Amino acid sequence: MEVITTVKEMQRRSEQQRQEGMVIAFVPTMGYLHEGHLSLMREGRKRGDVLVISIFVNPTQFVPGEDYGQYPRDMKRDLALSQKVGVDICFTPSAQEIYPDGFQTSVEVEQVTQNLCGISRPGHFRGVTTVVAKLFNIVKPHVALFGQKDYQQLIAIKRMVKDLTMDIEVIGIPTVRESDGLAMSSRNTYLTAKKRKEALSLYRSLLKGEELFRQGERSAAKILNEVRGIIEEEKPAVIDYVKICDPHTLEDIDEIKNEALIALAVKIGKTRLIDNIILKEE
Numbered sequence: 060m061e062v063i064t065t066v067k068e069m070q071r072r073s074e075q076q077r078q079e080g081m082v083i084a085f086v087p088t089m090g091y092l093h094e095g096h097l098s099l100m101r102e103g104r105k106r107g108d109v110l111v112i113s114i115f116v117n118p119t120q121f122v123p124g125e126d127y128g129q130y131p132r133d134m135k136r137d138l139a140l141s142q143k144v145g146v147d148i149c150f151t152p153s154a155q156e157i158y159p160d161g162f163q164t165s166v167e168v169e170q171v172t173q174n175l176c177g178i179s180r181p182g183h184f185r186g187v188t189t190v191v192a193k194l195f196n197i198v199k200p201h202v203a204l205f206g207q208k209d210y211q212q213l214i215a216i217k218r219m220v221k222d223l224t225m226d227i228e229v230i231g232i233p234t235v236r237e238s239d240g241l242a243m244s245s246r247n248t249y250l251t252a253k254k255r256k257e258a259l260s261l262y263r264s265l266l267k268g269e270e271l272f273r274q275g276e277r278s279a280a281k282i283l284n285e286v287r288g289i290i291e292e293e294k295p296a297v298i299d300y301v302k303i304c305d306p307h308t309l310e311d312i313d314e315i316k317n318e319a320l321i322a323l324a325v326k327i328g329k330t331r332l333i334d335n336i337i338l339k340e341e
């Protein structure tokens with residue numbers, strides 16, 4: 060596995076691969092890799108001749124006061140895991156390399172970033188879409204893989220690719236969970252054993268929402284009431300949002316028709332966790 064740290068060298072290698080007729084699959088990450096990341100990479104391995112990943116804790120997607128400084132990092136372990144899963148190139152730039160002096164351009168997807176995390180994390184999605192657009196220009200992938208765990212991010216990136224006519228196929232990969240249902244996240248490392256147990260209410264509540272939907276409930280308010288109730292049973296859990304949205308526009312809906320997204324963000328102590336589930340008529 061090659062490790063590349065400069066934009067220039069990464070662009071040169073990608074150009075070379077393209078000229079050799081290789082299909083480049085790309086998985087951008089912020090590192091501290093877990094099985095969720097690795098499942099994206101395994102799928103990328105199948106879809107591309109060359110598998111490139113990036114490890115970059117992107118400062119511009121953290122809102123002031125968030126955990127940029129504390130975000131877990133372990134490059135040595137990440138490189139070993141990437142190698143094991145068959146990554147060909149790992150791109151690990153510095154912040155200065157990505158944002159040189161004078162940087163002042165951004166990409167903003169306007170509508171699908173408004174609701175959900177867009178409310179409590181202003182500027183977050185601008186940071187995400189800008190860095191992903193840059194990474195696409197650097198890595199020049201044919202295929203890029205993103206997790207459905209960050210559902211709003213996936214939708215925003217699909218929208219950006221469409222709106223800016225980027226010639227890239229964006230693929231969403233199902234959320235990988237721990238055996239007890241907790242969605243894998245680099246931020247789970249912040250949880251003490253006790254808080255981790257409390258965090259199980261997130262997925263439990265989503266499953267309850269799904270169960271109600273299966274039983275025929277179509278009122279968003281009624282489903283949300285039950286979902287919130289399950290989370291609120293855990294005292295230290297502070298709900299940022301629990302919403303039922305159209306899975307394409309991400310606008311709130313009152314009455315579910317064929318499909319919907321239940322999305323939530325909850326603070327367990329200081330750790331903000333997100334999770335979601337898609338409801339779909341069978």
Ligand code: AMP
Pocket residue numbers: 087088089090094095096098099204205206207208209232233234235236242243244245
């Ligand atoms: P991050 O390192 O958190 O920026 O995540 C990098 C990529 O991995 C994003 O596309 C995430 O959606 C995806 N990802 C993170 N956690 C999971 C998970 N539990 N299951 C599937 N994909 C995930």
